[in-house]
Amino acid sequence: MIKRRPFHHSIYFKSKKRPITSTCAVPLDPQPTSNDHTSLFQSRVHDLLRRGLLSSAQQAIQRFIASSPTVPDAVFAIEFAAASGVDLGLGISCEILRKLVDLGEPLSAHDFYHDHLIARGIEPDSNIVNSMVICLAKLGKLDDAVKLFDRRIGSEDCVLSNAACTMILEGFYEQDKFLEAFDYFVRISDANVKLGMWIYNVLINGLCHQGYVGEAHAEN
Template sequence: MIKKRLISSNLFLRIRREVTTCALPIDTLDMAVSVPSGNHKNLCHSLADQLIQRGLFSSAQLVIQRMISHSMSVADAISVANSVVGRGLDLDLDSYAVLIRKLVTLGEPQLAESLYLIEIESQGNKADPLILNSMVICSCELGKVEDAMNYFNRLLSFNYVPQKEACLSILQQCCAQERYLDAFDLFLRAHYAKAELSFGCYNLLMDGLCHKGHLDEALRVFDLLLNHKHLPTVHIYRSLFYGLCKGNRVVEAELLIGEMESRGVYVDKAMYTSLVRVYCRDRRMKMAQQVFFRMLKIGYQPDRYICNILIDGFMKLSLYDKGWVIHNKNMIYSKVTPHVHCYIVLFYECL
């Protein structure tokens, strides 16, 4: 049982100073006064008081937890806990867990951390899953990523399942610091622990891993997304596609476009153009031409940019005839105004 320290602790005094503008004082032991007026709250206080008097402490704790969880402000939550302690009932670990979570939810992570350190950590009490999940979120909001990872690792070491909110918070913080491989490791461990991972977790990781060129890890996240029967968004497909193009993994990039087409996902003209550019850069003009024809078949009109890319690619391989075909058939016929760079390439390479 946790000792009655809340009223006398520095944490409580600090909270009391911060809410002195409240119309009703929170340091009084009179339950009817310590909580803002309202029939429901008064009834809850009365019920808790009766349960305490009858020695039904577990039931009283449940009532207290419900009152804390429904508190509308920090002052209300602390008032409930303080008034009950004043009645002679020690708050149990579950009640502290609810209070800590409420403080985090109400935007007071510093107070939540102080409460945890004073009432849980310093007392040698073993934190339960609810407390550890709340402390992950709390530490993330305070920008203490290492502490958050500590709490997260403790969750996993005790075989607890991390909550969806805790997973998202820690991944957001890791990605904000560009620690994408750390985020990937935490993501996998949460996945294997059967945590419920929100779609935001997949989005974050896909963006960060692809941006930094960690393509094998990004593909692993993508596969897990498909295995969970989530339909990837166009944004996720694009992140992976451009990452593959940037990493010169053009065959995989083209396969991804094929998958998008088979799923009816919109493939824009810029993606086809990027694929053509990478093939031309690798001097694989047959593949570049095939992608170009596929783009035309879908209904996209050639523009000056993609024509210049193809002409430049053909000319560098001394395939002058094919370069002029692109110019004559796809630019002049389609009324695409050639850029001066196009003529420079055409005439210079032919010399």
């Protein structure tokens, strides 16, 4: 029986790793919960796995995570996937990262990233990079966020989010590194990412305050 467990930073899915399978090797018999949506999710995934539709089951798990209102709900989906013998896959991994960051668990997202993506040699795509840039910035690891950001910006398949770009610039602002922020602002603009006017105003004021009038004038 799959049970919900209290969420904490050490949940980590470290002990939940299972062999990758293309079908459900051991039929599940999940017990209905009081939540109709969760019960429907369990039944749907169970049915898809019995029919050998692994990709569809992964998509159902990903959708459940995306709609989860709390971290424990999202974690439940991961535990359910592990108990089902379902490989998380890139799509599910991206979604759990985004959800952990969005719901205020950047440390959990950071550990998940290293334990389940980097450890498996998975190259971060734009979705992962966007989530991890936000995550690292929230953890005060601006240098690491910038390194990850630099690996993607300017690449042909780069799709940077407004939120990730904003977090990079905010990180520089907090450290009074307005000249560095100016350089990234230009690169972000060249990547056709549109930022809020307040980001622009703070940058101009910061550059002027530190004596970089020429750079500030160039942005006007």
